[in-house]
Amino acid sequence: QVQLVESGGGSVQAGGSLRLSCTISVSTGSSGCVAWFRQAPGKEREGVANFYIGYGTTNYADSAKGRFTISQDNVKKTVDLQMNSLKPEDTGMYYCAATSGRCWATMYPTMFHYWGQGTQVTVSS
Numbered sequence: 001q002v003q004l005v006e007s008g009g010g011s012v013q014a015g016g017s018l019r020l021s022c023t024i025s026v027s028t029g030s031s032g033c034v035a036w037f038r039q040a041p042g043k044e045r046e047g048v049a050n051f052y053i054g055y056g057t058t059n060y061a062d063s064a065k066g067r068f069t070i071s072q073d074n075v076k077k078t079v080d081l082q083m084n085s086l087k088p089e090d091t092g093m094y095y096c097a098a099t100s101g102r103c104w105a106t107m108y109p110t111m112f113h114y115w116g117q118g119t120q121v122t123v124s125s
Contacts, residue, residue, distance in 0.1 A: 009119030047107025
């Protein structure tokens with residue numbers, strides 16, 4: 001069983017930065033994929049980045065490459081998403097998701113069995 005809690009969302013102006021954190025509580029296991037998704041109103045949920053716990057590999061959506069960085073903090077038991085050079089199109093509800101399986105370059109919501117409640121990110125122009 002896995003529980004995920006997101007934090008760090010907020011409102012920023014274009015060009016600003018935010019750091020999102022996903023706190024992970026797991027009863028057993030030490031590997032799996034943790035991903036960040038986002039969803040804008042009226043649009044499909046899309047994968048932004050993922051981190052393969054136990055291996056350290058990462059994947060990013062094209063829209064996130066060069067601006068976002070996903071990382072793991074083993075002490076705090078979090079997976080963080082550092083978002084720089086934010087754009088209005090980055091606006092949306094950001095969700096942390098996890099699965100016991102591996103990460104793939106392409107992220108589909110159906111791959112992930114555990115989800116957090118979401119945290120809102122708003123980028124104004």
